[in-house]
Amino acid sequence: MTNQLFKNGVLPFVVDAYDQSVYDSKIVFSTQDIGTAKLVFQMRKDGVPLPLSAVDGKLVLKFANGSKHIRNITLVDKVEGIAEYILDSNEIKIFGKVQASLNLYYRNGQSLSVHEFTFEIDRNLIDRDIAPAAEFYIDDFQSLKKQIERMAAELETDIQNRTEDMQGNIDKITKELQEQLDRMKEKLDDLEALETKQGAQDKVNAHANNSEIHVVKADKDKWNNGQLYRLTQNNGKPIYKGTSETTDYNEITDTGFYLIYNKGLNGPPSINASFMIVISYTSTLLQTIYDTTGRKSYYRIKKTDSTWSEWTRVLTEEDKITQSEKDKWNNGQLFKLTPDDGKVARLTNGTDIFTLPTGFYMGANLVNTPISNDGSFYYVEVLETAYSQDDVNYKRIIVTRSFDNMTWIGTFHAQGFRGWKKTLTVEDVANSTFVDTYDQDNSSVSAAENVATKLVFGATRADDLSEYNRTRAEITLKNSGLYLIRLYVTSTNITVGSDNILACYVNGTEFQRLGNWNPTTASSTCVLYLSQKFKAGDKVTFYITPKGTGKTIAINTAYVTMSQVR
Structure with missing residues (x-):
């Protein structure tokens, strides 16, 4: 049927647990809204329409006369959550307040109470002043017919009684009762076309045996055992x-x-x-x-x-590595000089650095460092060769002490370890003392027997001229440390067999003797060495004391070289 008209009562329900009170819908239908009284349900949950897939909707209706009906609702739009129910011709006649509850029953066993609500069925004027009709269970056609005939007789009697009692309003009442009587007679005529009880049962049996419109238990089991969990939205989109x-x-x-x-x-x-x-x-x-x-x-x-x-x-x-790339990597340097993070590995205490392969290391309390029994931290660089001789692998080791930045180099050669050599820095040279005199024309002096006589030196190649006072033949040290002294003197008239003392004076006082000069010829040369520690600020001079010469001797030339070792 098309172009149907309905009186819609729209019920927008939000499904949540916050308000479950009975909703007064304010919807009012009339007892004459036969086939047009429609309840429209619009259901939403969490701000979006409530999907109505795999669900059965049940509407419970409790009418004013105490009767209760449980009806299936029609799912109009499952995606938008819209359903409806049209009151049948019997339900619309039960006027008064109707209590209702909408429930959803899902195929996976869950159920959901959407809301309870009320609405009104107003008794239309045309349906008023009619005695309520009792409900009967009719066993067969004949008893139903007798019942209707009895009710018709009662109505005729009632018409007669009302006519006698209500003379002033007889036309109106007679018309209303006549209309009701006509309807009752129409129903009586309709009964002539009713089927027998057996005919109705045959139709019921035919309907029950129609497999195309009925779901069997096997179908239900198959659906219940299917995938019930939703992996996407209802429209199949992610x-x-x-x-x-x-x-x-x-x-x-x-x-x-x-x-x-x-x-x-x-x-x-x-x-x-x-x-x-x-x-x-x-x-x-x-x-x-x-x-x-x-x-x-x-x-x-x-x-x-x-x-x-x-x-x-x-x-x-795209990530596939070509064979040329693999060949390039395989032919590369495969020996790791450091751990994977590129940081130098710390050696365990007691490691012998002579046994280390090529690489970079650091550690403390190491064995065979330049300074014995030194627990300081050292950085160690080892370069080991593939060449060996007499079971000795040629190797170079560089060690740097961390706290003072001093560096030594050592090598292994055919004869084994060749010892540590300390490297000098610019600062080492700048802070060292080196005085070297060379002027032979201005270094002569005469020395009397048993008299300590200062040796005179000429010009000098001192690295710091402020350390050498030529006038006083005096060297003022700017650094404390160990010094190596080389003293060179000559004479052409020294007594053979004499015993001449050559000494170093500090601040005008004899500090250390270099040795004795015992010439074997009158024209003789003496070279003496002294390794001695001095302090910064010491004023160093050199003296000769002739012994057993029996005369004053002449010192023709005198040279001195004084250099700081460490």
Whole structure:
């Protein structure tokens, strides 16, 4: 049937647990709204329409006369959550307040109370002043016919009685009663066309045996055992997380298909939008991510201890390494000079640095360092060759002490370890003392027997002229340390066999003798050496004291070289 008219009572229901009080809908139908009284249900949950897939809706109606009906509702739009129910011709005649409850029963065993509400059925003027008709269970056609005939007789009697009692309003009442009597007679005429009880039962049996319109138990079992969990939206599209959200990937743990259209939190690096598949099983799950550009994909798992693994990128054909690249790597330097992080490895205490292979190291309390029993930290560089001789591998070792930056170099040669050699820096040279006199024309002096006579030196090649006072033949040391002294003197008239003392004076007092000069010829040369420690500021001079000469001797030339060793 098309172009039907309805009186719609719209009921917008929000499904939640906050307000379950009985809703007064203010809907009023009339007893004459036969086939047009429609209840329209608009259901929403969490701000969106409530899906009505795999669900049966039941409407419970309790009428003013105490009768209760349970009816199936019609699902009009399952996606938008819209359903309806049209009151039948019997229900619309039961006037008064109607209490109602809408319930949903899902195929997976869940059920949901949508809301309780009330509405009114107003008694139309045309239906007033009619005695209520009692409900009967009619066993067969003949008894129904007798009952209607009896009721018709009662109405005729009532018409007669009302005519006698209500003379002033007889026309009106007679008309109303006559109309009711006519309707009763119409019903009596309709009964002539009713089927017999057996005919009705035959139709019921035929309907029950029609497999095309009925669901058998096997069908129900198949549907109940099917996939009931929703992996997508109802329209088959992935579950959507839009740009207005900040999606935390750690919180998406339900199995399903997703489209995440925002950068989110805890996602793969450099991914701003992605398709994601989640497979969850009890306490473990897998997340697989596909970049919406189709270029990159990642996966990770949530372990049983609730921690996540790192995102692992899935390699593609673009990531394939060519054979030429592999050959280049395989032919490269494979010996590691440091750990993988590029930092120098610390050696364990007591390591013998002579046994180390090529590489860079550091450590303390090492064996065979330049300073014995030194627990300081040293940096060690080893360069070991493939060449050996007499079972000795040629090797060079450079060590630097950390706290004072002093460096030594040592080598292994055919004869074994060749010893440590300390390197000098610019600062070492600048801070050392070196005085070397060479002017033979201005260094002569006469020395009397048994008299300490200062030797005179000429010009000097001192690295710092402020340390040498030529007039006084005096060297003023600027550094404390160990010094090596070389003294060179000559004479052409020294007594053979004499015993002449050569000494070093500090601040005008004899400090240390270099030795004795015992000439074997009158024209003789003496060279003496002295290794001695001095302090900064010491004023150093050199003297000769002739012994057993029996005369004054002449010193023709005198040279001195004084250099700081350390």
